[in-house]
Amino acid sequence: MSLRRGERAIEVLLFLCALASVGTTAGIIAVLAVETFAFFGEVSIVEFLTGTEWTPLFATKHFGVLPLLLGTTVVSVIALVVAVPTGLLSAIYLSEYAPERVRRVVKPVLEILAGVPTVVYGYFALTFVTPLLQQWLPGLSGFNALSPGIVMGLMILPLVSSLSEDAMRAVPRGLREGAYALGATRMQTALQVVVPAAFSGITAAVILAASRAIGETMIVAIAAGQQPRFTANPFVPIETMTAYIVQVSLGDTPQGTLEYRTIFAVGMLLFLMTFALNLLSSWLRARFREEYN
Amino acid sequence: MTTDVRPLPPTLSTIVRAGAQAAETAPVKIDVRDLNFYYGQKRALDGISMAIHANRVTAFIGPSGCGKSTFLRTLNRMNDIIPGARVEGAVRIDDHDAYGSGVDVVSLRRQVGMVFQKSNPFPKSIFENVAYGLRINNLTRSKAEMAERVEESLRAAAIWDEVKDRLHESALALSGGQQQRLCIARALAIRPDILLMDEPASALDPIATQRIEELVYDLKKAYTIVIVTHNMQQAARVSDYTAFFWLGRLVEYGRTDRIFTAPAEKLTEDYVTGRCG
Numbered sequence: 001m002s003l004r005r006g007e008r009a010i011e012v013l014l015f016l017c018a019l020a021s022v023g024t025t026a027g028i029i030a031v032l033a034v035e036t037f038a039f040f041g042e043v044s045i046v047e048f049l050t051g052t053e054w055t056p057l058f059a060t061k062h063f064g065v066l067p068l069l070l071g072t073t074v075v076s077v078i079a080l081v082v083a084v085p086t087g088l089l090s091a092i093y094l095s096e097y098a099p100e101r102v103r104r105v106v107k108p109v110l111e112i113l114a115g116v117p118t119v120v121y122g123y124f125a126l127t128f129v130t131p132l133l134q135q136w137l138p139g140l141s142g143f144n145a146l147s148p149g150i151v152m153g154l155m156i157l158p159l160v161s162s163l164s165e166d167a168m169r170a171v172p173r174g175l176r177e178g179a180y181a182l183g184a185t186r187m188q189t190a191l192q193v194v195v196p197a198a199f200s201g202i203t204a205a206v207i208l209a210a211s212r213a214i215g216e217t218m219i220v221a222i223a224a225g226q227q228p229r230f231t232a233n234p235f236v237p238i239e240t241m242t243a244y245i246v247q248v249s250l251g252d253t254p255q256g257t258l259e260y261r262t263i264f265a266v267g268m269l270l271f272l273m274t275f276a277l278n279l280l281s282s283w284l285r286a287r288f289r290e291e292y293n
Numbered sequence: 294m295t296t297d298v299r300p301l302p303p304t305l306s307t308i309v310r311a312g313a314q315a316a317e318t319a320p321v322k323i324d325v326r327d328l329n330f331y332y333g334q335k336r337a338l339d340g341i342s343m344a345i346h347a348n349r350v351t352a353f354i355g356p357s358g359c360g361k362s363t364f365l366r367t368l369n370r371m372n373d374i375i376p377g378a379r380v381e382g383a384v385r386i387d388d389h390d391a392y393g394s395g396v397d398v399v400s401l402r403r404q405v406g407m408v409f410q411k412s413n414p415f416p417k418s419i420f421e422n423v424a425y426g427l428r429i430n431n432l433t434r435s436k437a438e439m440a441e442r443v444e445e446s447l448r449a450a451a452i453w454d455e456v457k458d459r460l461h462e463s464a465l466a467l468s469g470g471q472q473q474r475l476c477i478a479r480a481l482a483i484r485p486d487i488l489l490m491d492e493p494a495s496a497l498d499p500i501a502t503q504r505i506e507e508l509v510y511d512l513k514k515a516y517t518i519v520i521v522t523h524n525m526q527q528a529a530r531v532s533d534y535t536a537f538f539w540l541g542r543l544v545e546y547g548r549t550d551r552i553f554t555a556p557a558e559k560l561t562e563d564y565v566t567g568r569c570g
Contacts, residue, residue, distance in 0.1 A: 099376065100376060172411075172413070174409055174411050175413050175416075176374075177371060177374075177407075177409060177413065178409065178413040178414075178476065178479070179425075180371065180374060180402065181369065181371065181402055181407035181409075182402070182403075182406075182425060182426035182429065182430075182479065182480070182483060183399045183400065183402045183426065183430050183483065184399075184425075184429050185399060185429075188429050192425075192429070193415055196416060196417070197415070197416050
């Protein structure tokens, strides 16, 4: 009987632990929602979503979020351009070509890249990649979207390759054999049979990587600049949504002011974007699992 | 293509008599000499020698793990993709060494088609499944020719009538039996001479199994067929020759009627009568 009571206590304890993280998330969403609501009491939501000037900290305030959104988009797109082809090719190598011994070493090493603190990536972008790029592109500013975009691509590459590789390895061996039996080469089998069969899993990996890129903060805060500009030019300083939030949080903006509330509105938008992408990604992965189980 | 359904004969002995028409010796298509096969250190096949005849159905029987599937897969070098696998001895197909140094595995596999135990259609449309082998081997010159070859293959695999109105739907929507016939059509599309079938009906219900068996019977006019089966009645029904494998060795090989009615080896007799295995 006392044993049973012990079991019950453990169960309650475990439940409370699980509740803590759910509760925290709910709390964050609540705070975001309340502050965002207050913000839109003073600023029109139409201006926020369609304005092309973002100057909440200036004397003449404009609250158009598009420059921040565009900055985030430009950096993320550059990151994906770097990470998706490289990540996919390395996944094909690991899943279809690499001998088991090589795979067992390379995959964990690749995943260690994901464990490097992002602040290190940020300084790597600012002090190494940007000067390197400036040798080839003389017009490149010290702060720009290109360099952090590339470095962010390297950061999310392990995510793309590791998850894509998982998806490709989940493709039944029988499908590969079917292709080989028809006279397909390894590359034909990989590109024409395995990748299409793993397509939803690979797409989920890419979307998750995109969501990570959008939410990434340190790299852009350090190397992209703090100038919200409505431009797709990757050579000039810009500001992303995350970098703006850092700028205001670290500055001397008084709490409760309109300027202060902007970060909750921007944060809410950021949250909705990554949340939607994560949902899409997990939906795709669930669908993928169904296909082959 | 016959569509009449042959009734399932009641006992083994009547089946064997019905299949006893293969009295002649057809030319040798595949000649195997002293074949050993290893997975790493483990020897899976031990000194296999046999001659497989053209335009005949040869069945491989034996208990699970006896090496019959492994042997089948040495004939189109499918085992090449398994790490640590090693082959000794000779496999000659049409008197060409299948394991010779200059052999192109891709063209070997075009000559020796294969159907697997578990149907494995690609996650593409029905049409694209059959067209895939034609595409990668550049076997057709025009779209019309490809459509023709696809239809021809689907007809040969006795599935055309069931799928002709939905060629561009996903192959994964077909039933298990239809998927397996689609895989046969896919293998036939590249016009191999030899068709290897690894327990092609083991996952199917009796009706679907019967259709596959009828198909095998029809296909031997044009192909040399080697079929692995767990089902002794199936071996007796569809094959002209039967090889009995036990623990990686070929115990007995001969005309199917003789293997089932007058086996030379005690082990074969015990197995085909169900006393062991």
